[in-house]
Amino acid sequence: MNEEIYLTGITTTGTPHIGNYVGAIRPGIAASKDPEKKNYYFLADFHALAKNEDPDKISRSTLEIAAAWMALGLDTGHATFYRQSDIPEITELTWVLTSMTAKGLMNRAHSYKASVQANLDSGNNDPDKGITMALYSYPILMAADILMFKSTKVPVGRDQKQHVEMARDIAQRFNHHYGDLFVLPEPVIDDHTAVLSGLDGRKMSKSYNNTIPLFAPEKALRKLIMKIKTNSLEPGEPKQTDGSTLFEIYKAFASREETDEVAKHYADGIAWGQMKQQLFEYINDHIKPARDEYERLVADPAMVEAELE
Numbered sequence: 001m002n003e004e005i006y007l008t009g010i011t012t013t014g015t016p017h018i019g020n021y022v023g024a025i026r027p028g029i030a031a032s033k034d035p036e037k038k039n040y041y042f043l044a045d046f047h048a049l050a051k052n053e054d055p056d057k058i059s060r061s062t063l064e065i066a067a068a069w070m071a072l073g074l075d076t077g078h079a080t081f082y083r084q085s086d087i088p089e090i091t092e093l094t095w096v097l098t099s100m101t102a103k104g105l106m107n108r109a110h111s112y113k114a115s116v117q118a119n120l121d122s123g124n125n126d127p128d129k130g131i132t133m134a135l136y137s138y139p140i141l142m143a144a145d146i147l148m149f150k151s152t153k154v155p156v157g158r159d160q161k162q163h164v165e166m167a168r169d170i171a172q173r174f175n176h177h178y179g180d181l182f183v184l185p186e187p188v189i190d191d192h193t194a195v196l197s198g199l200d201g202r203k204m205s206k207s208y209n210n211t212i213p214l215f216a217p218e219k220a221l222r223k224l225i226m227k228i229k230t231n232s233l234e235p236g237e238p239k240q241t242d243g244s245t246l247f248e249i250y251k252a253f254a255s256r257e258e259t260d261e262v263a264k265h266y267a268d269g270i271a272w273g274q275m276k277q278q279l280f281e282y283i284n285d286h287i288k289p290a291r292d293e294y295e296r297l298v299a300d301p302a303m304v305e306a307e308l309e
C-alpha cells in the first residue's frame with residue numbers, strides 16, 4: 001500500500017480555539033509522530049481573505065495559530081509546515097480546478113447556503129448580499145490545498161466533511177478528463193469529538209464568536225468555562241450527558257474511562273458549578289505546559305517566521 005499523507009489547514013481568522021485543537025492540531029501532531037506517515041500542515045491565510053477580514057487580524061492570527069502548532073509539539077523536521085500564500089502553485093492549481101468544477105456543486109456548499117439563508121432570514125431581498133466570489137469558491141481553493149500534495153487523509157471537524165467530499169468530486173472529474181493524476185482524499189473525523197459546541201451551545205466557531213481560546217490565560221479560561229450554557233436543573237437532580245456542552249468538551253479532552261466516570265456523576269446529579277470547575281481544571285492541566293511555550297513564541301514572531309520560511 002502507498003504511504004499515507006496527512007494534510008490539514010486552519011483558516012487564520014482568529015485566535016486558536018479548542019475546536020481547532022481537537023479537530024486539526026491534535027490529530028495532526030499525532031500523525032506527525034508516526035515516521036510511516038507524511039504530513040502537511042498549513043495556515044490557510046487565503047481562505048481567511050474570503051471572509052473579508054482585516055489584514056492585521058489575519059497576520060496576528062497566522063502568528064498565533066503557527067505558534068499553537070509549534071508549542072503543542074509539531075515536529076517541523078518531519079512535517080511540512082507552511083503558510084498557504086507562500087506557495088503560489090496552490091492558487092494556480094485553484095484556477096485549473098475552477099475550470100473543472102460544476103457551478104452546481106458550489107451551489108450546494110453548506111457554508112454558502114448558510115450565508116444565503118441568513119440573508120433571507122433577515123428579510124434581505126438580495127440573497128447574495130455580502131457574499132464574495134471567494135466565499136462561493138472557497139471549496140475549490142480547499143480542493144487545491146488537498147490535491148496539491150496528493151494527500152490521502154484530511155483531519156477536520158465534521159463541518160468540513162462536505163468540503164473534503166467536494167475535493168474528491170473535483171479530483172474525479174479532473175482524472176476522468178486528463179488521466180489519473182490526483183489521489184482521492186478521505187476526511188478523518190474523530191467520532192468522539194466531531195461536533196464541539198461553543199459557549200452558547202451552538203457549534204464552536206469563530207463566526208459565532210462563541211469559542212474558547214486554547215491558550216486563554218488561566219483566569220480567563222476559568223471565566224469562559226463558567227459561562228458555558230447549561231439547563232436549570234438543581235444539584236442532586238440527575239442530568240443528561242446528551243446535549244450537554246460541558247460534557248462534550250470534557251469528552252473531547254479526556255480518556256474514555258474518565259468520560260465514563262463523569263457520565264456517572266451526571267446520573268448522580270452533579271451540580272453544574274462543580275462540573276464547570278472540574279472541566280476547567282482538566283483543560284488547564286492539559287494545556288498548561290504548552291501555554292508557556294506558546295506565549296514565548298507569540299512574543300518572538302521572527303522565530304515563528306523562520307520556521308515557516
Ligand code: TRP
Nearest residue numbers: 008009010011044047142145146
Ligand atoms: N476550511 C478549513 C476550516 O475553516 C480550513 C482549510 C483550508 C482546510 N484548506 C484546507 C482544512 C484543507 C483541511 C484541508 O477549518
